Amino acid sequence: MLNYKQLHHFWTVARAGGIVRAAERSGLAPQTLSGQIATLETDLGVNLFKRQGRGLVLTETGRMVLDYAEEIFRLGNELEEALQSRATGRAVPFRVGIADVVPKAIAWLLLAPSMDLPEPMRIVCREGKFDALLGELAIHKLDVVLADSPLPPAMDVRGFSHALGESTIGFYAAPALAARLAGDFPARLDGAPLLLPGVEASVRGPLLRWIEAAGLRPRIVGEFDDSALMRAFAEAGAGIFPSASLVGEQLCRQGGLVHLGDAKGVTETYYAISVERRLTHPAVRAISEGAHAKQNFA
Structure with missing residues (x-):
C-alpha cells in the first residue's frame, strides 16, 4: 500500500528542486528526506530521481508520479477546506466548467438553482473549450461541465452526460x-x-x-x-x-x-457532464432538477 507520508516527502523534494533546499523549507534533516524517498522507490520498484551533476532531476516515471502527487495533495487541501467550510458555515466551492458556445444567459439560468441551496455554495466558473474542460473534469478540477452536446464517444474521458433540456x-x-x-x-x-x-x-x-x-x-x-x-x-x-x-x-x-x-x-440541447452516473453533488442535482422544472425544458 502506498505510504502517503513518503509520497509527501517526495513531493516536497521535487517541488523544492533538491533535498537540501527541501530540508531547509520543511525543517527535516536531509538524511531523513533521502531515506524516505529511497524507501518509497524501493516499495514502488522504480527510480524517481537520477543524478545530474551534483544535483537530482526527476526521471520520466518521477514526473508521472509528481503529477499524481500534485493532484492527491490538491484534493487533500480541498477536502480540508470543505470540512472547515462546513464547520464554520463558510460557502463550499462549486467548480463549474462552461463551454464557450453556451450562451451566458443560459448558463445563468441553469446555475441559478444552485445559489438557493440551504448549504451556501461559492460558484467558481471556468469558461473554455469543451475538450479542455472535459480534461479538467477527468482529473476532478471541475465538479461539472455545462455544454451544448453530450460527451463525445471517442473522448478518452470517463464521464456521463445528463440532458437538462432544450x-x-x-x-x-x-x-x-x-x-x-x-x-x-x-x-x-x-x-x-x-x-x-x-x-x-x-x-x-x-x-x-x-x-x-x-x-x-x-x-x-x-x-x-x-x-x-x-x-x-x-x-x-x-x-x-x-x-x-x-x-x-x-x-x-x-x-x-x-x-x-x-x-x-x-x-439546442444543454447537458451537465459529470464523472457520476447518478448525480450526488447537491449543486449539480439542483441544476438538473431546476432545469427540468422550467418551462420549455424537457
Missing part, C-alpha cells in the same frame, strides 16, 4: 437592421447579414441545413466561438443573431433586439 432557436436583430429587412419571415433573411456560431457549436449544422432547406442565401458576415461576443456584434447592428428562444425575452428587453422569427425544427 430550446428552440430564434433570430434576432438590432431595430435599425430589422427595419431594413423586407418581406415576411423567413424570406427577410435572404441576402441579409447573418452571424453564425463557430464550428464547435452543435447548433451550427442544423441551422445551416434549415437555411438551405428554406432556399435562403444570407450573407454570413461573422462566425464566433464565444456566444457573448456574437451577441455584442448583433446589438451593434452588425448582423442577425441566432439564439436560444428561451432567453429571447431577455435579449429583446436588455439587449434591445427585435425577434424576427424561429427556425422551426431547430433546437
